[in-house]
Amino acid sequence: MYKNLIVGCGLSGSVIARLLAENGEKVLVIDKKDHIAGNIYDYTDVNGICIHKYGSHIFHTNNEKVWKFINKFADFNTYMHKVIAFIDGIETTIPFNLNTLYDVFPKSLALRLEEKLLSAFEYNTKVPILEFQKQEDKDLKFLSDYVYKKIFLHYTAKQWGKTPEEIDGSVTSRVPVYISRDDRYFQDKYQGIPLKGYTELIKNMLDHPDINVQLKTALKDLQSADTELFKKFDRIFCTCSIDEFFNYKYGELPYRSVNFKFETHNCEYYQTNAVINYPCNYDFTRIHEYKYYLGDKSDKTVIAKEYSEFFERGKNERYYPIENNENRLLYEKYKKEIPQKVYFLGRLGDYKYYDMDKAIERALTLFEEIK
Ligand code: UDP
Numbered sequence: 001m002y003k004n005l006i007v008g009c010g011l012s013g014s015v016i017a018r019l020l021a022e023n024g025e026k027v028l029v030i031d032k033k034d035h036i037a038g039n040i041y042d043y044t045d046v047n048g049i050c051i052h053k054y055g056s057h058i059f060h061t062n063n064e065k066v067w068k069f070i071n072k073f074a075d076f077n078t079y080m081h082k083v084i085a086f087i088d089g090i091e092t093t094i095p096f097n098l099n100t101l102y103d104v105f106p107k108s109l110a111l112r113l114e115e116k117l118l119s120a121f122e123y124n125t126k127v128p129i130l131e132f133q134k135q136e137d138k139d140l141k142f143l144s145d146y147v148y149k150k151i152f153l154h155y156t157a158k159q160w161g162k163t164p165e166e167i168d169g170s171v172t173s174r175v176p177v178y179i180s181r182d183d184r185y186f187q188d189k190y191q192g193i194p195l196k197g198y199t200e201l202i203k204n205m206l207d208h209p210d211i212n213v214q215l216k217t218a219l220k221d222l223q224s225a226d227t228e229l230f231k232k233f234d235r236i237f238c239t240c241s242i243d244e245f246f247n248y249k250y251g252e253l254p255y256r257s258v259n260f261k262f263e264t265h266n267c268e269y270y271q272t273n274a275v276i277n278y279p280c281n282y283d284f285t286r287i288h289e290y291k292y293y294l295g296d297k298s299d300k301t302v303i304a305k306e307y308s309e310f311f312e313r314g315k316n317e318r319y320y321p322i323e324n325n326e327n328r329l330l331y332e333k334y335k336k337e338i339p340q341k342v343y344f345l346g347r348l349g350d351y352k353y354y355d356m357d358k359a360i361e362r363a364l365t366l367f368e369e370i371k
Contacts, residue, residue: 003232005030007219008239010038011356012346014205015069015363016237021210023371028233029206030217037202038239039319040356047264047298049291050197054317055258055306056275056288057198060188061357067190069360074201076192079293081185084273087150087280094277095126095185096147097178104146113143121179128173129164147177155279159308160256160322168323171353188357193293219245230339235370239346241318242334250333253351255311256320260288260304270303283307321351343370 004020006013009031017027035041039054058081061067070076085094092103098117101110116139121127129152133144152164152172164172184191194201206213219240223229230236238245243253261284274292278284284305291301311318321327331351338344345362347354354362 005233005236009036012359013239014202018205019367021208027211029213032218037199040198042197047300049296060186060191062188066357066360073204074194079193083185083275085277093183095178125179126176132177151279236342239349241348255318257311257316258319259307262304
């Protein structure tokens with residue numbers, strides 16, 4: 001019988017653990033944290049509100065296989081995420097779309113801009129902001145400058161400490177200008193929040209007689225207790241950061257981290273939407289109000305103001321890989337030295353800005369490759 005060690009008990013680690021166990025293999029999963037589910041961990045607080053400790057997580061996918069897999073471990077509601085942005089005293093929809101025009105501009109100007117947009121782009125197209133800026137027409141140039149400045153420039157400075165041009169284009173294109181009247185943040189076929197929360201979902205995934213979970217345990221704790229450790233396992237799956245695995249011998253891979261300042265308020269609702277972005281004001285990027293996700297009933301509400309900061313070891317958690325050539329090269333340098341029978345996966349292991357469905361897809365594919 002194969003023996004597998006999984007480092008990290010978040011979504012990627014738990015998916016691969018389950019797949020291996022269902023294949024009749026023994027699995028030990030370890031995690032430094034004192035809880036399962038990694039950064040998708042949630043819990044119900046004293047007010048009966050389900051809190052996403054590491055920020056809002058909304059499941060969305062077009063991948064049938066991923067959706068089918070995840071539904072084996074949880075039932076989902078049909079929550080469709082919308083994001084409101086607070087721009088010049090007005091609440092409007094993000095991504096910027098045809099409806100947004102009418103919220104932020106006088107009607108005559110909005111009508112003119114809509115007409116020009118519809119002649120320049122196909123209806124239902126998603127245009128990344130850096131592409132959208134390549135406009136010749138005077139009105140569309142005005143519009144692209146407006147969207148760039150009011151939505152992307154300051155938010156990206158807060159989130160990444162850089163301008164939109166300085167970060168990888170795939171990041172800002174996650175929130176394109178949308179030539180549409182669809183106000184949803186995602187257009188995927190399947191969207192929702194697990195009715196009993198993400199922690200419960202992961203708990204169900206790990207609930208298998210061949211899976212053993214050991215919390216508050218780092219790989220180096222196991223190694224120092226047992227120098228022959230690697231010989232005991234046929235395979236090791238790491239969802240930790242690759243630089244950490246190699247003891248930072250070529251230097252550190254940088255990440256952005258997030259600091260959430262939680263507040264409980266004595267009112268039913270604090271804001272009009274689960275997430276409100278502040279692309280122009282304040283030092284935080286957005287405010288999350290958690291009771292919206294599962295429709296929790298309470299006369300109190302819990303919010304979190306989200307502040308972005310650099311990841312520093314021992315101080316905060318890794319959230320976002322900073323994808324650029326320099327960091328990719330460093331990742332590749334480490335990758336060349338991955339020992340046989342050791343596999344890396346997940347947002348940290350692959351150093352990729354995966355959404356949850358992409359993390360699952362990656363684990364499913366890796367399993368197919370090695371089984
Ligand atoms: N972004 C922005 N203004 C917004 C929302 C997003 O400039 O109001 C940019 C910003 O650079 C951000 C990226 O788009 O990092 C991706 O945003 P997304 O909401 O997908 O980030 P996540 O929810 O993964 O943190």
